[in-house]
Amino acid sequence: MRFPFLASLVACFLVLIPFLGTAQTSSDSLITARYEQAPLQTILSDLExxxxxxxxxxxxxLQDIKVTAVFDRTPLPEVLRKSLEGTTLEFIQYHPFAIVIKPAGFVQPVLATKDSQGRPLNRVQVGSPQNASKAAKVTLRGRLVHSKTGEGVAGATVAVTAMKAGAMSDANGDYELSLPVGEHLVSYRVVGLMPEERIVALYNSGKVDVTLYENAVALNEVQINSERLTDQNVNSIEMGVNKLDMGVVRKMPTFMGEADVVKAVMLLPGVSSVGEGSGGFNVRGGSTDQNLVLMGGVPVYNPSHLFGFFSVFNPDAVQDVTLYRGGIPAQFGGRLSSVLDVKQKEGNKNKLTGKGALGPVTSRLVLEGPLGASKNTTFLVAGRVSYLDWFLKRLKDEQLRRSSASFYDITAQVNHQLGAKDKISIGGYYSSDAFGFTKDSLYNWQNIGASVKHTHTFSEKWVGSLSGVISKYSFEATDELASRASSFKNGLWSVEVKPELTYYAGKHQITAGFQGTRYEFQPGILAATSEESSVNGSALPYQQSMEGALYLSDEYTISPRWSAMVGLRFSSFWNIGPGDVYVYAPGETKRIRTIQDTLHFDAGQTIARYSGLEPRVSLKFSITENNSLKAGYQRMRQYIHLVSSTVGISPIDFWQTSNSFIQPQVGDQYSLGYFHNFLDNALEFSIEGYYKDIQNQLDYKEGADLWLNPAVEADLLAGKGRTYGAEVLLSKKSGRFTGWTSYTYARSQIKVASERPEEEINKGEWYSSNHDKPHTFNLVTAWQMNRRVALTSNFTYSTGRPTTAPIGQYLNDGRIIPIYGPRNQARIPDYHRLDLSLTIETNHKKDKKWEGRWNFSVSNVYGRKNAYSVFYRHEKFSVPKPYKLSVVGIPLPSISYEFKF
Structure with a gap:
C-alpha cells in the first residue's frame, strides 16, 4: 500500500522503536507464491x-529492490525475512493490522514536548536502555486516582493513539497495556476530569501511576457509555452491554427532583417497563424477576421505592452502572435476562467532603473521607429520606389526605488498604418503605444487605479476591381495624461466598471462581394481632435451598481480525429439608383435592436437585477499523422465581424456590450485531438482533389463588417461552449537542400446552406475555447552551402492553359474570411521554469551597394520561365498557438544588 511521504513519515515518527524489530506477526497466514525478480513493493501489495x-x-x-523466491505454505514472518535478506531494511509489527518496513538503525524522532492543553509534557522512564527487554512487547500498568478523593478512577481510557492500542481502568482504577519497547505518548482520559498525557520511555515492564484533576468547567455531556475507548463500540468483543456514568444520570430529567439509576437504564435499547407506578424493569422481553440486580455485589430482590416511582439506589453513592443484556460474563448467573451491576463509591482518600440535594419530596446527603492520618482507610455514609406524607396532607382529596407514603435508605462503605497488595472493603445497605391508602391498612418492606471483600495481588499477573455477601428482603402488611386486625409477612434472605482469581497474560485475561449461595424463603405468615380479630392465622412452611457454581472465562485475541470471549459455568441447585412434598393422584390435574399423600424430608435432606452447564461465547470480526460484526451465544439457568399475578413487581409478591414440581428456567440466547463508527468516532451506530428460547417459564392458571396457597404448584403452569427482536442505536458523543436515539422491536411470547385442557392456556397456542411491547423508541438529548446552562430532554414511546379483555357477560342469580377472551389478546393504549430538564451551575471558580447546581424538571410535559391498566364496567344488557387507570396524567414540575462541599 503506497502512502504519501508525509503520511509515511508521520507513521514512522509515532511508532518506530529504537532497536532491531523482527517481532513475530500475530497473523497465522501461510503464504504460497512464486516471485521472479519481483519489485519488493509488488510483493508487499500481493501480501496485503x-x-x-x-x-x-x-x-x-524500496526502490531497486527485487526478490526471487518460492514460498509453499510459508509463515508470513519467514516470507518477510527472506524477502528482506541482503537489504538494509527490517520490519516490525506495531499493531495487529500493520507492519512497518524501515531502514535498520533508523533513529526514532523525539515526541512532542507539549500536551493537547499546551502544558509541558512529563517524561517517565520505566527500566533502562542498557537492559531493555528483548521481548516483542512489554507491559505498562499503573493506577489512576482522583486528585480530590484519592479514589481509583474507574472506566478511564488509557490509549497510545499511534499504536492503536488502549485499555480501560478497572473498578479500582488499575490499568494494563501491552506495548513495544520504546517511547510512547500515553493519554489518560475520562468524562468530567482533565485529560493527562505522559511520554513514557518503556524499556521493561513497569508501573506508571497518574493523578487526574477535575475540569474547571465540566460539560453536561450525555453518554450511553462513558467508560470506553473512542472506538470501543467497534473494537470491544462485548455486545448488549451499556455503561452509564452517574454524572450523566444526574443531569437527565428527574421525577420529583430525584435522579434515578433505573429510570436512566430504561432509556437504553432493549429495556422497558410495564408502566408508571410499577417496580422493576424488563429486558429483551423477560420478566422482572429475570434480572439480577447487584448493589456493590449484593443482590437486591426488590429494587424499587414507592412501587417503582423511585429506585433504591442513592445516586450520590453510586460510582457507575453496567447493564449486561447480552454477552453476560461467566461470573454472573442465576437470572435469564440481564445483570444490572451497580458499583458503590469507595470514599475520599484526601479529605472530608460532602454532597447532597434538596428536592420537593426527597433529600439526600453523603459524607466521605479518610479515617486516620495514614489515609489507608476511607469511609462513605449516605442517607436519603422522603417527606411525601407532608405533601399528601396538603392535597384536596380526602382519601389521599388520609393516605401515607414514605421511604428512606442508608448506605455505608469502609475500605482499608493493607499494604501494597491487600485491600479490604466492607459495605452495608438498608432501605425501608411504608405505604397506606388509609390509616387502617399499612404496607412496609425492607431491603438489607452487607458485603465484605478481600482483594490480594499475588503478582503482576495474578489477582485474587474473596467475597462474602448477605441480603434480606422482607414485607409486612398490617390491618389495624379491630374486627380484622392482622399481620401478613413474607420474604427471603441469602448468604453467599465467592472466591475468584484473575490471570493477566498479554492477549489473555482468564477469570476463574466459585460461587456458593444459601437461600431461605418465607412464602407467607398470617397472624391475628388482637383478641377481637376474626382472622384465622395461617403459615406456610419455610423453604431452604443451596446453589453452587464453578466458572471459567477467557478473553482472547485470535488474529488481527478475530477476537473471542469464551466462558463456561457449571451450576447446581439443591432444594433441601425440612419440608413436605405432596403426592398427587397419577393422571389427575394437580389440585388440593387430588393430593393423596405427603412425603416428609428431614433437615438437610435433598428434596430436589438440578444442575447443568452454562456455556457463553462472544465473537468479533473486524471488517475495517471502523466497523465490525459480533455474534454471541449464552445459556443461563434461573433457580428462584418471583410468584405474582401482577404485571410488575409488587410488595405482596413472593419468591419461590425450584422444587420437585417447579423446575428451573433455562434460557438460550443467540445474538448478532453490526457496529459502525462515523466521523472519526463522533457518531456511533449499532444494530443487534437476538432470539431466546426459554424452558419452564411460569404462568398461572385461570382463577389461580396464589396468596397463602400451601400447594402453589397446583396453580402454576410451566410452558415454553421465546423472545426475539432487534435494537438499533445511534449516538453522538462530543460537542455541545450530544445524546442518543434508539428503536427496539421486541416480542415476548409463551406457549403452555397440555393433554389436559385445564392445564393449558389459549388452547396450547403461543400468546403474548404480560411484558410484550413490540415497539419502543427513545430519544435522549443534551444541549450545552453555555458554560453554566444545559438543557436535556427524554422522549419515549412504546406499544401498550397486553391485557385480557372481556368479550361478553351473562347473568347468574342477578349477578353479572364477565366472559373473558383469550389471554393477553388485547392491548392497553400506547405509551408516550416527554420530560425536560434545565441545569444551571452556580459558579466555576477553581478553588471553590461550595459547589451548587439548580435543576428544573418537568415530567410528562404535555400531560399524557398514559394507562397503567384498563378496567371494565359491567352493566346489564350492555357491552362491557373500558376505562383506564392513569397513575401520572398531568405535567409534574419539580425543582431541586444539588450541592457539594
Missing part, C-alpha cells in the same frame, strides 16, 4: 491482498 495486514513504508526505501 492475501492477508488482513497493511504495510507502511517510504517508497524511496
Amino acid at each position: 491482498k492475501k492477508t488482513p495486514l497493511r504495510f507502511y513504508y517510504q517508497s524511496q526505501w
Whole structure:
C-alpha cells in the first residue's frame, strides 16, 4: 500500500522503536507464491491482498529492490525475512493490522514536548536502555486516582493513539497495556476530569501511576457509555452491554427532583417497563424477576421505592452502572435476562467532603473521607429520606389526605488498604418503605444487605479476591381495624461466598471462581394481632435451598481480525429439608383435592436437585477499523422465581424456590450485531438482533389463588417461552449537542400446552406475555447552551402492553359474570411521554469551597394520561365498557438544588 511521504513519515515518527524489530506477526497466514525478480513493493501489495495486514513504508526505501523466491505454505514472518535478506531494511509489527518496513538503525524522532492543553509534557522512564527487554512487547500498568478523593478512577481510557492500542481502568482504577519497547505518548482520559498525557520511555515492564484533576468547567455531556475507548463500540468483543456514568444520570430529567439509576437504564435499547407506578424493569422481553440486580455485589430482590416511582439506589453513592443484556460474563448467573451491576463509591482518600440535594419530596446527603492520618482507610455514609406524607396532607382529596407514603435508605462503605497488595472493603445497605391508602391498612418492606471483600495481588499477573455477601428482603402488611386486625409477612434472605482469581497474560485475561449461595424463603405468615380479630392465622412452611457454581472465562485475541470471549459455568441447585412434598393422584390435574399423600424430608435432606452447564461465547470480526460484526451465544439457568399475578413487581409478591414440581428456567440466547463508527468516532451506530428460547417459564392458571396457597404448584403452569427482536442505536458523543436515539422491536411470547385442557392456556397456542411491547423508541438529548446552562430532554414511546379483555357477560342469580377472551389478546393504549430538564451551575471558580447546581424538571410535559391498566364496567344488557387507570396524567414540575462541599 503506497502512502504519501508525509503520511509515511508521520507513521514512522509515532511508532518506530529504537532497536532491531523482527517481532513475530500475530497473523497465522501461510503464504504460497512464486516471485521472479519481483519489485519488493509488488510483493508487499500481493501480501496485503492475501492477508488482513497493511504495510507502511517510504517508497524511496524500496526502490531497486527485487526478490526471487518460492514460498509453499510459508509463515508470513519467514516470507518477510527472506524477502528482506541482503537489504538494509527490517520490519516490525506495531499493531495487529500493520507492519512497518524501515531502514535498520533508523533513529526514532523525539515526541512532542507539549500536551493537547499546551502544558509541558512529563517524561517517565520505566527500566533502562542498557537492559531493555528483548521481548516483542512489554507491559505498562499503573493506577489512576482522583486528585480530590484519592479514589481509583474507574472506566478511564488509557490509549497510545499511534499504536492503536488502549485499555480501560478497572473498578479500582488499575490499568494494563501491552506495548513495544520504546517511547510512547500515553493519554489518560475520562468524562468530567482533565485529560493527562505522559511520554513514557518503556524499556521493561513497569508501573506508571497518574493523578487526574477535575475540569474547571465540566460539560453536561450525555453518554450511553462513558467508560470506553473512542472506538470501543467497534473494537470491544462485548455486545448488549451499556455503561452509564452517574454524572450523566444526574443531569437527565428527574421525577420529583430525584435522579434515578433505573429510570436512566430504561432509556437504553432493549429495556422497558410495564408502566408508571410499577417496580422493576424488563429486558429483551423477560420478566422482572429475570434480572439480577447487584448493589456493590449484593443482590437486591426488590429494587424499587414507592412501587417503582423511585429506585433504591442513592445516586450520590453510586460510582457507575453496567447493564449486561447480552454477552453476560461467566461470573454472573442465576437470572435469564440481564445483570444490572451497580458499583458503590469507595470514599475520599484526601479529605472530608460532602454532597447532597434538596428536592420537593426527597433529600439526600453523603459524607466521605479518610479515617486516620495514614489515609489507608476511607469511609462513605449516605442517607436519603422522603417527606411525601407532608405533601399528601396538603392535597384536596380526602382519601389521599388520609393516605401515607414514605421511604428512606442508608448506605455505608469502609475500605482499608493493607499494604501494597491487600485491600479490604466492607459495605452495608438498608432501605425501608411504608405505604397506606388509609390509616387502617399499612404496607412496609425492607431491603438489607452487607458485603465484605478481600482483594490480594499475588503478582503482576495474578489477582485474587474473596467475597462474602448477605441480603434480606422482607414485607409486612398490617390491618389495624379491630374486627380484622392482622399481620401478613413474607420474604427471603441469602448468604453467599465467592472466591475468584484473575490471570493477566498479554492477549489473555482468564477469570476463574466459585460461587456458593444459601437461600431461605418465607412464602407467607398470617397472624391475628388482637383478641377481637376474626382472622384465622395461617403459615406456610419455610423453604431452604443451596446453589453452587464453578466458572471459567477467557478473553482472547485470535488474529488481527478475530477476537473471542469464551466462558463456561457449571451450576447446581439443591432444594433441601425440612419440608413436605405432596403426592398427587397419577393422571389427575394437580389440585388440593387430588393430593393423596405427603412425603416428609428431614433437615438437610435433598428434596430436589438440578444442575447443568452454562456455556457463553462472544465473537468479533473486524471488517475495517471502523466497523465490525459480533455474534454471541449464552445459556443461563434461573433457580428462584418471583410468584405474582401482577404485571410488575409488587410488595405482596413472593419468591419461590425450584422444587420437585417447579423446575428451573433455562434460557438460550443467540445474538448478532453490526457496529459502525462515523466521523472519526463522533457518531456511533449499532444494530443487534437476538432470539431466546426459554424452558419452564411460569404462568398461572385461570382463577389461580396464589396468596397463602400451601400447594402453589397446583396453580402454576410451566410452558415454553421465546423472545426475539432487534435494537438499533445511534449516538453522538462530543460537542455541545450530544445524546442518543434508539428503536427496539421486541416480542415476548409463551406457549403452555397440555393433554389436559385445564392445564393449558389459549388452547396450547403461543400468546403474548404480560411484558410484550413490540415497539419502543427513545430519544435522549443534551444541549450545552453555555458554560453554566444545559438543557436535556427524554422522549419515549412504546406499544401498550397486553391485557385480557372481556368479550361478553351473562347473568347468574342477578349477578353479572364477565366472559373473558383469550389471554393477553388485547392491548392497553400506547405509551408516550416527554420530560425536560434545565441545569444551571452556580459558579466555576477553581478553588471553590461550595459547589451548587439548580435543576428544573418537568415530567410528562404535555400531560399524557398514559394507562397503567384498563378496567371494565359491567352493566346489564350492555357491552362491557373500558376505562383506564392513569397513575401520572398531568405535567409534574419539580425543582431541586444539588450541592457539594
